Amino acid sequence: MQVKAFARCSRALLSLVAVIVGAASLLGCAQAADGTTTKSGAFEIAVESHRESAHGPDMRPFQTRRVFTFRLSHNGKTIAFAATPRTDGGKVGPPVAVLDKAYFVGTAAETTALVATNGDTFLVTESQGLPVVTRLLSAGFKGYQWLDGADGAPGSVVFEPATGAEQESRSLTEGKLLLLYDNSGIKLGVLDIPRRAFHPLVNADPMQRSSQEIYSDDYRANGMVPGRARALSPARSQFVMAGTRYEGDKPAISLIVVDFVQGKHKIVALDGDVMRLNAFQKMTPQWIDRYYTWTLAPDGSEQLSARRPVPKAPWTGFLTDRSVESAAYRLLPVSPDMRDIFISHLEGEHGAVRLQPKPGQISQTLQIGPDKFDVTYYATNHTLVFEPATGLYTESAIAACQSIATGFDQRLKEGANQASFTRFAAGDLWAER
Structure with a gap:
């Protein structure tokens, strides 16, 4: 009986340990490395990830998010990066090998790596077979923008890759001038990659x-x-x-x-x-x-x-960026008569049917084919908005909204309905999200 009781206690203890370990991993213990690596010359960038606690609005205790980190090695030896000395003479922590960002930059024959810790940004090159580390600034960059991207013009600001970091390219080769941002969107400086020169802002x-x-x-x-x-x-x-x-x-x-x-x-x-x-x-x-x-x-x-x-x-309208806002077509600054002009256009060109408004509704709901749309005029900022009806953001409605907007915008470009636009103050610009 004692043997059986001991076995039962052992199994219970092992189950308890498993629960504790599982909970600990959810709360931030590192998982095994993803194993994704990118080599350039004697250098190699390795991608790792772990899950850490990320409480949402519902405050679920075991809600987590996946966090990616990186390591840079030279001839198989991991490089550690020293923190900026403190101005108050306080103690500085040990060198850091786990990185927040890591890329190979440029297309030159000699490898150049751009990396960031939580508090610093470094450029790493090679000389006489040894890595050479240069601190660019005492802040870790979180995002970047090519100043000379596609067609030689500035590209998009990139903070987080659209796919997981293990699928993101570790080589940035689109241009030669790279503008670096911190996590608040503050511009830190411009890296001239061919010259290996950094211009702090x-x-x-x-x-x-x-x-x-x-x-x-x-x-x-x-x-x-x-x-x-x-x-x-x-x-x-x-x-x-x-x-x-x-x-x-x-x-x-x-x-x-x-x-x-x-x-x-x-x-x-x-x-x-x-x-x-x-x-x-x-x-x-x-x-x-x-x-x-x-x-x-x-x-x-x-x-x-x-x-x-x-x-x-000519004045024209614009479509909002669907990746950050609800799909909508906006016309501003316009007088109230643009509302009836636009609705008449939808009825004549797209077979729109006006639906009975609900009590207190300021917009006009229209049925166009299988989808419903709202047309709303806001007098405070002289703006007309055409968008799929609230809660009905189907793929077909979004596609129809974009198609209708493109057609009406073409009419505006040709000079139609310009009398319905009013004087505009630059401060009323519709902001990007």
């Missing part, structure tokens, strides 16, 4: 707030997408982004031109009404080329200035 005002960069005349570049670089100068020494400041309770928008080579910047005025700009997403290199021109200053540096005169282009 320093704002005119040393005070920085979370998710904002402060420039002269109190203009601020919002973090993440709205503050991204939007055009690169012909000599590839400056980039253009949008800046906002408040005059009372009204926002004013201008361009901020950053000379990252000489470490200075300039504010260039923007007239949203003259330049037909009603959304940040329209601030493309092509739009900048239409309304601005690059010239050489007396000191030989590049400078951006508005073209005068420029024939006004």
Whole structure:
């Protein structure tokens, strides 16, 4: 009996241990390495992952998320990175081998690795068979943007890959100028990959707030997408982004031109009404080329200035970015009569049928084929919105919304219904998400 009781106790104890171990892994203990590696010369980047606690709104105790980390090795030996010495003379932790970010950059014959710890960013090269580590800045980069990506223009800001990090390419080869961001979207500096030169960005005002960069005349570049670089100068020494400041309770928008080579910047005025700009997403290199021109200053540096005169282009609408917002087509700034004009267009061109509105409903619901849509006019910001009806964001409705928007926008480009657009203030730009 004692033997049987002991066996039962042993099995119970083993079960309890298994539960504890399982719970510990959910709360952040590392799992086995994914085993994905990328080699370049004598260097190798290895991808690892673990799960850590990630309480959601429901506060479930064992909810987790997968976190990726990286290791860089040279000839099979892992490289550890020393933290920046503290200015207060305090104790610095031991070198760190587990990395937050790690990529091979450029297409040069000699391998260059760009890596980040929680507190620093490093460039790693090789000389005489040995790794050479250079600290670029005392902040770990979390995102990047090519200043000279597709067609030589700035690309998207990348913080997290669309797929898991084990499937993401470890080689960044799209361009030569890489703009680095911290986790708040603050721009840290530009890496000139062929020259292995880093240009840190320093704002005119040393005070920085979370998710904002402060420039002269109190203009601020919002973090993440709205503050991204939007055009690169012909000599590839400056980039253009949008800046906002408040005059009372009204926002004013201008361009901020950053000379990252000489470490200075300039504010260039923007007239949203003259330049037909009603959304940040329209601030493309092509739009900048239409309304601005690059010239050489007396000191030989590049400078951006508005073209005068420029024939006004027709007003057009825009589709919101489905990846971050609900699918919708927006027209602004428009007068109230645009609502009836647009609904009549939907009835005549797409067979739309008006449905009886619900009590208190400000939008007009329409049946178009198998799908329902809402048309809403907002007087406060002179905006007309066409979108799938609330809760009915089917793939067919989204596709129809996009198709209808494209057709109506083409009519606007040809000059139709321009009398229904009103004067526009640049501060009313529809923000990117």
